[in-house]
Amino acid sequence: MTGSPRPPAPRAxxxxxxxxxxxxxxxxxxxFAVSLAVLLVASFAMIHLIPGDPVRASLGPAAPVELVxxxxxxxxxxxxxLSQLLSYMRGVFRGDFGTSFLSGEPVGEIIASxxxxxxxxxxxxxxxxxxxxxxxxxxxxxxxxxxxxxxTEAAFTSATGTAVAxxxxxxxxxxxxxxxxxxxxFPPAGQAGPVSYVLPILSLAISPTAMIARISRAETLRELGxxxxxxxxxKRLPAPRLYFRHVLPNTLTATLTxxxxxxxALIAGSVLVEYVFAWPGLGLRIVESITQKDYPVAQGVIxxxxxxxxxxxxxxxxxLGVLDPTSELKET
Amino acid sequence: xxxxxxxxxxxxxxxxxxxxxxxxVAGPPIWGAEAERIDSAxxxxxxxxxxxxxxxxxxxxxxxxxxxxxxxxxxxxxxxxxxxxxxxxxxxxxxxxxxRRGARLVTGSVNALVAxxxxxxxMFTAVIAGLGARGAVIGIGTxxxxxxxxxxxxxxxSVAGADYVSxxxxxxxxRWRVMTRHVLPNIAEPLILNFTQALGGALLALAGMSFxxxxxxxxxxxxxxxxxxxxxxxxxxxxxxxxxxAAIALAGIGFNLLGxxxxxxxxxxxxxxxxxxxxxxxxxxxxxxxxxxxxxxxRDLTVxxxxxxxxxxxxxxxxAPGEIVGLVGESGSGKSLTAxxxxxxxxxPGEVRAGRLRLCGADVRELPEAERRRLLGTSLAMVFQNPMxxxxxxxxxxxxxxxxAVVHQGASRAEAAARAxxxxxxxxxxxxxxxxxxxxHELSGGMRQRAVIAMGLMGAPRLIVADEPxxxxxxxxxxxxxxxxxxxxxxxxxxxxxxxxxxAVVGELCHRVVVMYAGRVVEELPVGELASGAAHPYTRAxxxxxxxxxxxxxxxxxxxxxxxxxxxxxxxxxxxAARCELATARCAAERxxxxxxxxxxxxxxxxx
Numbered sequence: 001m002t003g004s005p006r007p008p009a010p011r012a013x014x015x016x017x018x019x020x021x022x023x024x025x026x027x028x029x030x031x032f033a034v035s036l037a038v039l040l041v042a043s044f045a046m047i048h049l050i051p052g053d054p055v056r057a058s059l060g061p062a063a064p065v066e067l068v069x070x071x072x073x074x075x076x077x078x079x080x081x082l083s084q085l086l087s088y089m090r091g092v093f094r095g096d097f098g099t100s101f102l103s104g105e106p107v108g109e110i111i112a113s114x115x116x117x118x119x120x121x122x123x124x125x126x127x128x129x130x131x132x133x134x135x136x137x138x139x140x141x142x143x144x145x146x147x148x149x150x151x152t153e154a155a156f157t158s159a160t161g162t163a164v165a166x167x168x169x170x171x172x173x174x175x176x177x178x179x180x181x182x183x184x185x186f187p188p189a190g191q192a193g194p195v196s197y198v199l200p201i202l203s204l205a206i207s208p209t210a211m212i213a214r215i216s217r218a219e220t221l222r223e224l225g226x227x228x229x230x231x232x233x234x235k236r237l238p239a240p241r242l243y244f245r246h247v248l249p250n251t252l253t254a255t256l257t258x259x260x261x262x263x264x265a266l267i268a269g270s271v272l273v274e275y276v277f278a279w280p281g282l283g284l285r286i287v288e289s290i291t292q293k294d295y296p297v298a299q300g301v302i303x304x305x306x307x308x309x310x311x312x313x314x315x316x317x318x319x320l321g322v323l324d325p326t327s328e329l330k331e332t
Numbered sequence: 333x334x335x336x337x338x339x340x341x342x343x344x345x346x347x348x349x350x351x352x353x354x355x356x357v358a359g360p361p362i363w364g365a366e367a368e369r370i371d372s373a374x375x376x377x378x379x380x381x382x383x384x385x386x387x388x389x390x391x392x393x394x395x396x397x398x399x400x401x402x403x404x405x406x407x408x409x410x411x412x413x414x415x416x417x418x419x420x421x422x423x424x425x426x427x428x429x430x431x432r433r434g435a436r437l438v439t440g441s442v443n444a445l446v447a448x449x450x451x452x453x454x455m456f457t458a459v460i461a462g463l464g465a466r467g468a469v470i471g472i473g474t475x476x477x478x479x480x481x482x483x484x485x486x487x488x489x490s491v492a493g494a495d496y497v498s499x500x501x502x503x504x505x506x507r508w509r510v511m512t513r514h515v516l517p518n519i520a521e522p523l524i525l526n527f528t529q530a531l532g533g534a535l536l537a538l539a540g541m542s543f544x545x546x547x548x549x550x551x552x553x554x555x556x557x558x559x560x561x562x563x564x565x566x567x568x569x570x571x572x573x574x575x576x577x578a579a580i581a582l583a584g585i586g587f588n589l590l591g592x593x594x595x596x597x598x599x600x601x602x603x604x605x606x607x608x609x610x611x612x613x614x615x616x617x618x619x620x621x622x623x624x625x626x627x628x629x630x631r632d633l634t635v636x637x638x639x640x641x642x643x644x645x646x647x648x649x650x651x652a653p654g655e656i657v658g659l660v661g662e663s664g665s666g667k668s669l670t671a672x673x674x675x676x677x678x679x680x681p682g683e684v685r686a687g688r689l690r691l692c693g694a695d696v697r698e699l700p701e702a703e704r705r706r707l708l709g710t711s712l713a714m715v716f717q718n719p720m721x722x723x724x725x726x727x728x729x730x731x732x733x734x735x736x737a738v739v740h741q742g743a744s745r746a747e748a749a750a751r752a753x754x755x756x757x758x759x760x761x762x763x764x765x766x767x768x769x770x771x772x773h774e775l776s777g778g779m780r781q782r783a784v785i786a787m788g789l790m791g792a793p794r795l796i797v798a799d800e801p802x803x804x805x806x807x808x809x810x811x812x813x814x815x816x817x818x819x820x821x822x823x824x825x826x827x828x829x830x831x832x833x834x835x836a837v838v839g840e841l842c843h844r845v846v847v848m849y850a851g852r853v854v855e856e857l858p859v860g861e862l863a864s865g866a867a868h869p870y871t872r873a874x875x876x877x878x879x880x881x882x883x884x885x886x887x888x889x890x891x892x893x894x895x896x897x898x899x900x901x902x903x904x905x906x907x908x909a910a911r912c913e914l915a916t917a918r919c920a921a922e923r924x925x926x927x928x929x930x931x932x933x934x935x936x937x938x939x940x
Contacts, residue, residue, distance in 0.1 A: 035444050042456070049460045146680040158341055158589075165588035166581050167536045169543055173563060173577055177570045188567075227721035231784065234675050235736050236709030245735075249726035261447065268449035272540050276563070287544045290459055298459050305452050313447050 024321055032314045036307065043303040044088045047295050048081070058101050058293040071101070075296075097300035102292060107300035110285060115304065117191060118274065118281035122266045124197065125204035130259050133209045137216025138243065138251070144217075145224050156217070163210035169272035172203035176276065189278040200277045204270060208262045215258045219251035226250075253320060260316030264309040342593030348586025355402040366396035378569035385575040388561060397558055398575040405554040405583070408469055409535035415473030416534070417527055420480025421516075428488050428515065429507045442481045450475030450537060458546050465554075468547035472537045476530050483526055487519035525594050532587025539580045555579045624693060626650045627795050627827040628674065632687035635669045635678055643669045643899040645851035648926070649829075651795065656821055656828045658838030658859070660874070661848035662896050667831045670848070671799045674829070675714055676704075692794050709740045713788020713826075717800040719780035723772035729783050730756075730768025736790040755786040759816055778809035785816060789824070796821065796828045802837065814841050835874045839863070847871045850897055850907035853926055857933040867929055867940045869912045906937070914939040 047054050055071045056063070075098070076084055091097065097107035144153040179199060180188035187196045223229055224247065232246045271283030278284065282301050289297035371391035378386045385394040423442060427435035445453070454471030461467035488511070505513075541547035542556025543563070550557070555576045562573035623629050628651040635644040644666040651657050661667050672678045673686070676696065689696050692711050696704060716722045724732060733755060734748035743751065749768070756764035759782040772780055781801060788796055798817060802810040818841060821828045832838050838845055839862050847855045847870065855868035866872045873892045894911035897903060906912070909919040918938055926936040 031440075031444075038441075038444070046456060046459055051460075051462075148680050154340070161341065161588060161592055162585050165532065165584040167540060167584060169540055170577050170581050173559070173566070173573055177566060177573065181567060181570060227716050227718060228724040230677060231714060231716060231722050231787075232724065232732075234677055234708070234712070234714040235739075235787070236705040237735065237739055238705075241735065241739065245727065246724050250724070264447070265449045268451040271451060271455075272544065275544055286455065287546065290455065291463065291545050295459070298455075302452065302456055302459075306448070309448060309452070 025318065028314060028317050028321075032310055035310050039303065039306045039310065040089060040092065041085070043299050043306070044085055046299055046302070050295070054293075054295050055101075058295060092303070097303070098296035100289075100297050101294045107296050110297060111282065111300055111304050114280060114282045114285055117279060118267065118270055118283060119308075121197070121200055121204065121273070121279065121281065122263060122270050125201045125266055125270075126208070126259060126263045128201055129205045129208040129212055129262070130255075132205075133212035134216045134248075134251075134255060136209075137213040137218075137255075138220045138248065140213070141217040141220030141224065142243065145221060156213075160210035160214050164207050164214075166207070167272070168203050168207060168269050169276055171206050172199065172273050172276035175199045175203055189276075191280055196277075200270075200273050200279055203273050203276070204266055207269075208259075208266060211262065212255060212259055216251060216255050219254050220247055223247045223250050257316060257320060260312060260319070263316075264312045267305065267308055267312075339593060339596075341589045342597070345586055345589030345591075345593050348582055349590050352402060352406060352583055352586060355399060356406040357403075359399045359402050363396040363399045366393055367400040368392065376565065376569070379571035384571075386569050386572040388572070394558065394562070394572055394575055397553060398555065398579050401554050401558055401576070402579065404465075404548065404552060405535060405539065405556070405579075408465060408538050408548070408554060409472075409531055412469045412472035412534045412538060413476055413527060413531045415469065416476025416530065417480050417523070419473065420477035421484050421523065423477060424481035424484025425488060425511050425516070427485060428511050439485065442478055442485065445478035446482050448478070450533075451540065454537060454541060455546065458541065463546055463549060465548045465552065468538055468541040471541070472534050475537065476534055479530065480523070480526065483523065484519065487522055488515050491515050491518050525591070528587060528594055529591035532584055532591060535587065536580065536584045555583075623650055625652060626690070627653050627655075627692060628829070629688060629690040630670075630674065630686060631689075632685075633670065633673055633689065634685045635666070635673050636683045636685070637899075638681055639900065641900045642902070643851050644673065645902065647848070647851070647853055649846060649853070651827045651829060653794070653827055654821065654825050655844060656818070656830060656842045658842035658845045659829060659831045659848060660835050660838050660845060661833065663833060664896055664898065665848040666851040666899070667833075667848055668799050671714075671797045671829065671831055674795075674797060675712060676708060677714075706740050709736065710791025711794040713785070713791070713793040713796045715781070715784050715788060715796065715798040715801045718804045719777050719784055719801075720772075720804065722784050723780055725772055727771070728768065729770055729772060729775065733768070733783070733787045733790055736787065740791060751790065752786075755789050756783060758789065759783070759786045759820075761786070776809075777805050778812060781805065781809075781813050782816065785813075785820065789820065793824060793826045796826055797831070798828060799831045800833070801830075803832070803834070810837070817841065835862070836878055847874070850902050851899060852907065852936065853934075854908065854937070855933070855935045856926075857935075861933065867933070867935045868908075868937050869914055869939070870908045873911075912939075 050057065053068070053072075055068050055075070055077065059068060059071070072078055076087060079087075095108045097111065099106050100110065140152065140156045143149050144156070147153075176188050176199065179185050186199050188199075190196060229242070229246055232242055237246070270279075270281065271286065273279065274281045274283035275287055282304065286298055286301040286305075288294070289301065369392060371387070373391065374380075374383065374387050375391040376387065376389055377383055377391075380386070383393045383395065385398065387393055388397070423438065426438045430438065450472070453475040454468070457471035457474045458467040461470050538547055538554065539556035539559070542554050543559050545560055548554045548557045553561075558576035559573060559580065562576055566573045628649065630647065630649045633644055633647040633649075634642060636642045643664075647666070647670055649657075649659075649670075659667050659670065669678060669682070673684045674689070674691070678684050686697075691707065694707065696708070699707060723729065730749055730752045733752035734743075734745070737743035737748035737751050738745060753764045753768050756767055761767050761779055761782050767775060767779070767783070772783075775783065785796075785801075796817070801817070802813050805813060814837065817828060817830070820826070830838065830842055835845075839859055842859050845855075845857055845859055845862055846853055847868065849870050855866065855871045857866060857871075862871075862875060866875055870892075877892060892911055897907055897910075903909070903920070904923065905921050906915070906919040906924055909915040912919065916938065922938075924936045924938045926934050929935040929940065
């Protein structure tokens with residue numbers, strides 16, 4: 001093997017990997033496009049699946065027949081279903097999601113004005129959760145490696161288990177009761193300056209923090225048992241170097257996967273938190289639109305939520321493909 | 333069940349869930365009237381003595397309403413979970429029954445739906461089904477289903493390969509029948525486990541829907557609806573939100589703890605119970621004077637784990653500079669833990685005791701921390717069995733070598749990187765500068781093992797501990813690595829402790845052979861005498877079991893009958909007695925000491 005002239009074989013695996021990666025990106029993008037198409041059809045179908053006449057349901061039994069008929073015509077509900085679907089899709093791609101039954105505002109404008117508030121909240125909460133949870137999980141893993149410090153392990157497991165089990169809307173109510181109403185440190189509702197972000201972000205971040213910390217601990221424990229960490233220990237590297245250079249990068253793949261999936265869950269969970277804090281985001285608006293049977297708004301917002309989830313999942317997949325070249329081999 | 337109650341979490345979960353069930357059954361009959369009693373004299377009160385959690389807008393007692401609402405909350409959650417689980421299991425079973433294309437379509441849709449947040453699905457369904465309990469139950473059921481479908485698919489796929497399923501298929505049993513008769517019963521347990529966890533999730537989700545005003549509508553009330561009412565008054569009377577919030581939180585925590593505990597109990601059922609006996613105290617042994625020339629001097633080394641497991645028992649070993657010593661034994665004989673103990677790498681809760689543990693003339697255990705790190709980091713090089721796992725996949729090869737110089741020798745990054753390339757070149761890694769910039773997965777197994785050896789050469793190694801360094805490599809690469817080890821030893825003057833179960837490789841490489849059996853050294857001899865002059869029956873049996881050119885390949889290879897005793901069950905006498913043809917009553921009763929035999933060798937056997 002050594003000394004003798006070698007064919008350029010060692011490069012071949014790298015090229016093969018590159019090919020696989022290209023196919024991987026393409027497959028993921030195709031999957032995304034198909035899901036998006038299904039989502040579009042589903043959101044279109046939503047109004048048509050409502051039993052009875054949605055316009056009548058929305059306007060109430062007392063509304064004059066002419067008004068209902070006019071609304072139906074404006075919505076194009078009396079046209080053939082296929083041409084309705086086509087014009088719906090054309091509209092969506094132009095940014096035209098219809099108009100609110102109640103206020104007459106274009107749904108596109110409602111979404112444009114409210115989406116940034118929802119995204120900002122969810123992104124900040126994800127960042128906070130990752131920043132707290134990853135070091136917390138690593139610390140717990142190092143302290144409880146091979147079953148030492150059973151007390152810490154029990155405390156960590158039960159604390160995170162409890163934190164995961166309590167839903168975000170209870171955290172928001174508790175935080176409002178204590179820190180806004182009781183102590184008066186933060187505003188109880190509304191969006192006004194950086195201070196108003198604190199409680200909503202906290203409410204959103206607690207459960208994901210607990211969940212990510214658990215993943216981070218499990219991943220770190222797995223890493224600590226590997227041969228290369230054994231070898232790094234045999235080299236007597238100082239603790240920070242061992243943990244941050246050798247262990248941390250290898251735990252991030254799984255942690256970020258969960259973090260990314262949590263982001264899409266967070267965006268949905270923010271509906272409840274927005275409701276508690278009267279946060280001017282999409283979540284508050286969708287609750288109002290569903291209770292008031294303002295179907296075009298509900299339809300548009302659900303479509304946007306769904307699209308965000310799909311985009312986040314696609315980005316997480318692609319990011320992982322870049323971070324960890326072996327992850328594409330594990331895909332289902 | 334008893335195991336479930338033993339952990340605090342399992343106990344708390346069981347108690348909470350039991351309390352919820354009792355409340356659901358007994359709550360409405362006891363407090364039902366109180367919860368509905370309208371009292372216009374005491375509307376919208378905060379906490380008072382008569383109404384600890386206050387009253388609502390009709391003067392009804394909120395505490396009573398919380399206690400009554402448990403039934404509806406739990407019932408709806410149960411319904412939603414049942415709907416979701418049924419739909420999910422059916423959906424998950426479909427791919428096994430459908431033709432290929434249909435199966436892929438179902439699998440794809442399930443995968444897409446699993447990634448979709450449940451609340452969104454629930455709201456989507458609630459829009460169609462209308463506001464109210466029915467819509468919320470269908471919605472949450474829809475949200476629960478994909479998880480069950482995915483789980484059923486995964487589990488069914490794992491069972492589908494089982495022999496009894498293949499057998500049923502071959503007998504012509506229909507796919508549907510295979511699913512219902514053979515597959516589903518075998519995956520029922522994890523599905524039931526998941527049901528507990530899903531039930532908790534459904535309860536919280538339904539509470540959330542009702543809290544948003546999208547679930548249960550008046551005059552019905554569940555905890556979420558009570559919270560909805562209470563939240564509107566939180567500024568004036570915070571107590572009214574407290575009751576329903578606490579009920580929801582306790583239910584969520586209870587189901588989660590119980591689900592976790594059940595999952596743990598199921599996972600542990602297969603694990604063997606541990607014994608709690610303490611390992612025996614070490615006997616004092618006369619140590620004699622330390623050998624000033626030895627690179628490594630170990631006296632009476634014992635590695636013990638809780639539960640009476642003692643894989644290494646009173647091992648002694650001395651290695652001179654430049655010497656290559658082979659440590660041979662079957663797997664489980666304590667070879668690798670000996671290596672780990674020398675490197676100070678025995679994992680917790682293993683306990684290392686030794687009369688003496690000297691490396692390069694200093695007792696490792698007595699050195700100050702900083703010096704010990706430097707000594708072990710630079711003078712001791714470790715090479716592990718599997719080169720595919722010994723390098724960190726996230727870091728470049730060169731960096732992993734260079735850090736030794738940076739950390740222990742105060743080299744600058746540039747110096748260290750240059751030295752890393754030089755060392756890689758030294759162990760004949762082709763294109764060392766390129767390789768140093770690559771990640772481990774871009775290198776072949778043999779090259780990685782070279783890189784690990786090069787890593788050991790970054791410092792000034794006095795002792796190389798190589799733990800089965802060639803076992804994972806193919807034969808031609810093995811020879812290269814052995815040659816490299818021999819060269820490295822010759823040129824650095826370092827000693828090598830070469831650990832292997834392969835006595836042939838040891839015979840080829842080493843100067844001296846140390847044979848271990850059941851945690852003890854049974855024989856030490858120069859390699860030249862291995863083939864002809866081995867004294868211990870175990871060593872002789874090992875040598876005899878080797879095939880050579882004259883071996884008749886048509887006969888089965890010779891092997892030693894019997895098994896090595898596990899580290900917790902080593903007998904008092906000679907551990908090999910049970911497998912030994914020469915064994916006498918004395919061998920079974922009394923352990924033979926390791927005593928000199930002829931020149932330059934030692935044997936522990938009564939019969940030589």
